[in-house]
Amino acid sequence: MSRAATLPRVLPGFGLSLGYTLSYLSLIVLIPLSAVFIRASELPLDAFWHAVTAPRVLASYRLSFGMALLAAAINTVFGLLLAWALVRYRFPGKKLVDALVDLPFALPTAVAGIALTALYAGNGWLGQYLEPLGIKVAFGPLGVLVALVFIGLPFVVRTVQPVLEDMETELEEAATSLGAHRWQTFRHVILPVLQPALMTGFALAFARGVGEYGSVIFIAGNIPMVSEITPLMIISKLEQYDYAGATAIASVMLVASFLLLLAINGLQAWQARRHGRSA
Amino acid sequence: MSIQVQNIQKAFGSFIALDNLSLDFPAGELVALLGPSGCGKTTLLRVIAGLEQADSGRVLLDGEDASDTHVRERQVGFVFQHYALFRHMTVFDNVAFGLRMKPRGQRPSEAEIKRKVHELLNLVQLDWLADRFPAQLSGGQRQRIALARALAVEPRVLLLDEPFGALDAKVRKELRRWLRRLHDELHITSIFVTHDQEEALEVADRVVLMNHGRVEQIGSPADVYHQPATPFVYGFLGAANRFEGSSSAGGIAVGASTLTGDAQPEHGKVVAFVRPHELDIILQPDASGIPARISRVLTLGALTRVELEGQADVAGQHFDVELHAANPLVAQLAAGQTVRLQPRQVRVFAQPDTAGAA
């Protein structure tokens, strides 16, 4: 045994801080989370399979994952534009816009949910113009999309923004001096630098969208097979005291969360390697 | 206080930072740990301080085994490479920190602390900065405050990690002289780490040359410069021309030519080093010596540097010669000319397995 492992470390508090961290994390997070898998594994296989592949549940996966994907894609495009505007341009009210980008993090989801519903309902500020055009947002799948765009926007802006800020202007100046046009510079010099951040932001927004509940349920209308999201399926199983069914669906969602978390960690490590900064 | 390290071994993963290293640091001396980056010098300094635990081996302070003594109890002063000044404290509070951390019984009164801190700030000639924050100081000032802070607790030894590394050339020269004077005043056993050979040779009483976690040579600056013990030391301390050949009766055979000069006897394959100012240029192209062609003649101030390309057996090698600009020979040198090179002083080493010298 090397002596380094047995002697007290230079800085104090290693045992205390790590011990406390691990105990707290185990008690609050790990043990309760493991309950989902343990309880799900106690189910008979066919009951489990039946619960997670019921037509209504399958429809909810399609909606939750599909809309989260679409919302993340929309946010990647518009989040990049917003980050670009915030870093590259001066305009009145910029500080305010910058601060309010974080609103979806700070605003309780239930508040966001009823506010979006009020906006997009048939008689709402936006709904009254959209419905005559045949676009029904509230109480349908489009409502889910709108809510997830709201929730996911800051993820993209806040991952892209620092990378844009840190980017050396010399890169662009070099490209320009070599004869590149502005669009070529963006396409071949700036975009490759931003790519890991854009993908990370996309993945973060997607992961958040898949699990989102509060902002969605008010505006979704929750029509079976049409606009029910997966977290709502868990709630409705619970309300019917179908704990087994709720647990089965939750285990599917948890696995999806873990996979996304792994993907995001991988992306962030990639981004850190690319730019020598941790995301 | 004397410091001894015995058989220190330290690895980071598979990288061996210190390889069974033993050293004595006599009391009262100012010693430089000199070597290229990654040679283990900073690790050694941190092991002596107790900031790093060696995997095996002992550190003796004043003859007592301190290996199991916590940094806090070792009574060492440590000056960090980037100073590590507490950024939220004034200069005064930084210097007073060590005194205020003492257990209640040993802690001096605030008045006493005040007197002591001002005394130290006067010693480093920065008393007028007492109320500033570290961010408001220049690099050289921060360095001196870091030193005052380390001295405040009356350490038995002073350890400095690359003390001038982060400073610009001019400030560095001033601080070097200042550190030397301070050491002469205080006589506290001090070790500093540097990768700059000029710094080590100019400031230290004794230089320890390190490479790959091992000690290559220990000695006074004059010793290590004039009597380098290994090819590595020769190459590291100043410019060198390098010849490979074999020992023969008349000198060292390098291809068809022979190097004469004061060569120490060695047998078999050897590496010969010659300092640029100890290499003569002979204008007769058929004289004995190494054939070379002048590629450039450059006079800067009192010195003329001649750059040459080896010919025939030493083709592709590059040589440098230094002459006094006043030397009448200089006027006769021109680029393109073919000449012979003959050393006045040669340092010969048996051919090492790996030619590690610069």
Next chain:
Amino acid sequence: MAGAVSSLSVQHDKAGLLESRQATREAPWVKAAILTVALSFFAIFLLLPLVVVFVEALAQGWETYLTALVEPDALSAVKLTLLAAVISVPLNLVFGVAAAWAITRFDFRGKPLLITLIDLPFSVSPVVAGLIYVLVFSSHGWFGPWLAEHDIKVIFAVPGIVLATIFVTVPFVARELIPLLQAQGREEEEAAVVLGARGWQVFWYVTLPNVRWALLYGVILSNARAMGEFGAVSVVSGHIRGETNTLPLHVEILYNEYNFAAAFAVASLLALLALVTLAVKSWVEWRASQTVAVED
């Protein structure tokens, strides 16, 4: 996970410089187009939802607004919300400091895994976060029979709400502190130890003053989330009016009863909390940038 996004950032605005140089600016029409699209998107998706909350809240006048806020059920929801925050925020503050200290000040095996585990509550759906406590503490859960025997109610009661709130706010403080402590390095603490500081002294005199703004921001952020959490709390609450309703749940009940003005009135309280949170964030970032400016 959200930590990547919510962290404090200190940046100097270089937009002016970039706009003034030919090589780093776009044609005016491109700039105008980007600004128009980006700001319209911002206005429609972020600004309008915020504005509509206050407009709807006041749609039936101040009197209705105030009545909705001082009604007994609303007040008890306020109380429960504050209680959940008062318990969960300090707990996660201590946890965050301990975790950040262990992770940034020591080297040990499995550190990346630990960092990932701390992030876990961010990536779990709030509904699942609530469900896990149901599985552990409800009458059908692991400890259900034991709890029933001792007449302790966790699920559909206050303890469950507090637990769910703790779960969803676990990462906030740690996520603020870890990158900052990492960036600051260990040298200052090592210097303090060499100078004789022991145990808590190192933390109090050297570490804490350097991270106090990030710490404050982490606390503010976890407080906002604690008071605003909906999904997780909704699963464990049981929605008993005046007893197990937090403010967000109270909003839901009022809304489902078509009492829109009251729902938006209570929602406006939570929206104000969000605005205060964002204001504090901006202020803390400004403070931090002042310090950085001095240090440059």
